[in-house]
Amino acid sequence: MNSAFKKMMCRFLAVALITLPFQTGQASMISTDQVSSAATVQANRSLVLNHLNRAQTVSEFQALGLDAQQARDRVAAMTDEEVGNLAGQINAVPAGGDGLVALILVVFFIWYFAFRR
Amino acid sequence: MPRRRHRSRALVSPRRPAWEQGARLVAGVLLLLAGLGGCASLVPQTMALREAWPAGVARSSENTTVPFFPQQDYQCGPAALATVLVAGGVDLSPDDLVKSVYLPARQGSLQVEMLAAPRRYGRVSYPLAPRFDALLQEVAAGNPVVVLQDTGVGPLVNWHYAVVVGFDYPAGELYLRSGETRRLALPFTVFEYTWKRGGYWAMVALPPERIPVSADPAGYLAAVAAMERVAAPQAALLAYASALRRWPDNATAGIGLANRQYAQGALAQAEATLRQTLALHPDAVPVLNNLAQVLSDLGRNDEALALLDRALRVDAGPFAAAVRETQALVRQRMGRSR
Numbered sequence: 025m026n027s028a029f030k031k032m033m034c035r036f037l038a039v040a041l042i043t044l045p046f047q048t049g050q051a052s053m054i055s056t057d058q059v060s061s062a063a064t065v066q067a068n069r070s071l072v073l074n075h076l077n078r079a080q081t082v083s084e085f086q087a088l089g090l091d092a093q094q095a096r097d098r099v100a101a102m103t104d105e106e107v108g109n110l111a112g113q114i115n116a117v118p119a120g121g122d123g124l125v126a127l128i129l130v131v132f133f134i135w136y137f138a139f140r141r
Numbered sequence: 142m143p144r145r146r147h148r149s150r151a152l153v154s155p156r157r158p159a160w161e162q163g164a165r166l167v168a169g170v171l172l173l174l175a176g177l178g179g180c181a182s183l184v185p186q187t188m189a190l191r192e193a194w195p196a197g198v199a200r201s202s203e204n205t206t207v208p209f210f211p212q213q214d215y216q217c218g219p220a221a222l223a224t225v226l227v228a229g230g231v232d233l234s235p236d237d238l239v240k241s242v243y244l245p246a247r248q249g250s251l252q253v254e255m256l257a258a259p260r261r262y263g264r265v266s267y268p269l270a271p272r273f274d275a276l277l278q279e280v281a282a283g284n285p286v287v288v289l290q291d292t293g294v295g296p297l298v299n300w301h302y303a304v305v306v307g308f309d310y311p312a313g314e315l316y317l318r319s320g321e322t323r324r325l326a327l328p329f330t331v332f333e334y335t336w337k338r339g340g341y342w343a344m345v346a347l348p349p350e351r352i353p354v355s356a357d358p359a360g361y362l363a364a365v366a367a368m369e370r371v372a373a374p375q376a377a378l379l380a381y382a383s384a385l386r387r388w389p390d391n392a393t394a395g396i397g398l399a400n401r402q403y404a405q406g407a408l409a410q411a412e413a414t415l416r417q418t419l420a421l422h423p424d425a426v427p428v429l430n431n432l433a434q435v436l437s438d439l440g441r442n443d444e445a446l447a448l449l450d451r452a453l454r455v456d457a458g459p460f461a462a463a464v465r466e467t468q469a470l471v472r473q474r475m476g477r478s479r
Contacts (some may be wrong), residue, residue: 052463052466052467052470053400053403053430053431053434054396054426054430054431054460054463056362056366056369056381056396057366058460058463059393059396059427060362060366060393085244087246088244088247089244089245089246090244090245094240094241098241098258100370100371101241101257101258101260101261101371102253102254102257102367103363103366103367103370106253106367109253110253114244114251115247117252117253118249118251118252118289118291118298118300118339119248119249119250119251119300120217120218120221120250120252120255120289120300120301120302121215121216121218121247121248121249121250121300121301122249122292122299122300122301140313140314140329140330141190141191141310141313141328141330
């Protein structure tokens with residue numbers, strides 16, 4: 025992590041600690057999220073980590089050419105787990121793009137000379 | 142198993158005669174390699190299909206109503222996603238999805254974003270189990286499936302999204318909306334070879350009232366919870382209701398539906414849902430707690446307290462704090478009303 029990122033992160037955390045609703049209060053209903061993730065204690069512990077991962081992923085998206093709003097919207101649509109897996113990995117995971125289906129000869133030969141199914 | 146020698150129209154290159162000489166050599170080498178390593182390691186799932194076709198799945202099926210959006214530039218991600226979303230009744234074009242799934246610097250789209258984007262349109266993104274049987278089940282049910290292929294070879298990597306819309310096992314072909322081809326026919330072997338390198342990744346994005354046939358309850362409910370974060374509340378409500386119809390004894394589906402009903406202010410409905418769930422899971426602490434909250438909101442604090450006592454008698458586990466909080470709230474309300 026470079027120092028600009030660290031600085032950004034510290035500012036984010038300071039604001040987050042003050043303003044973010046760490047205890048989401050919808051009366052006293054136990055949320056569906058809490059029920060599906062049985063490890064509630066674990067979930068609380070990783071709350072801060074989630075915010076970190078989200079902030080990091082947003083800034084990585086921006087570095088890849090998205091504007092700030094787009095980057096935030098995209099990360100918002102991901103689950104904590106998804107963001108956790110993506111953070112720091114954006115340049116390592118597959119990005120499907122090329123559609124010129126250059127199905128290479130070797131693959132063709134498998135089918136042509138051996139079998140189709 | 143007879144070895145077929147059909148030519149695939151989509152694959153025959155105009156230069157075919159030129160490389161046919163070399164082809165026999167390469168094929169010889171390949172067959173040798175296949176013999177050494179075993180075909181099974183090259184396309185293991187296709188080999189497994191020869192032994193056992195998935196139970197209850199038709200041998201051939203094709204959903205011809207799935208639309209086709211020829212991809213532009215590197216944007217097979219938006220095109221593939223638009224294909225399945227429009228097939229599921231969302232009104233949009235690939236251009237609308239570029240801003241949510243295309244990454245200019247990577248000239249492509251990430252899997253996680255392919256899953257995330259449909260949620261905004263109230264569609265449940267469900268990653269399939271990495272197996273042919275799950276893929277074939279969905280396609281046979283008429284659900285178009287987005288797949289990630291690596292159409293490169295050896296060290297060359299070329300990630301590509303396409304949509305499987307049908308297959309014909311006797312002919313040995315799968316049919317895809319792919320790139321600029323409306324109906325690309327790929328042999329099972331070739332398809333598996335390209336599909337394998339992305340870890341057999343596949344997803345569906347379906348309307349909330351339509352659960353993937355291959356879905357498992359925990360995975361599906363996690364997918365609904367993921368959608369709930371960003372979609373219209375009504376979509377999540379529909380999805381939980383469908384899940385409860387499909388898996389009537391699933392407690393999470395019942396809690397999810399009741400939470401949506403509660404959020405909408407439909408307290409009587411929430412109570413009915415929770416009572417049904419409670420009948421099947423008498424010791425489920427979240428159900429006891431949430432039902433107590435609903436009853437308290439309905440002004441029935443005595444009943445609520447009785448339920449909370451019941452919740453505290455069983456081991457409340459991670460929900461103990463929540464139950465005590467509810468208890469305090471109910472007592473406070475009772476104190477006020479006296």
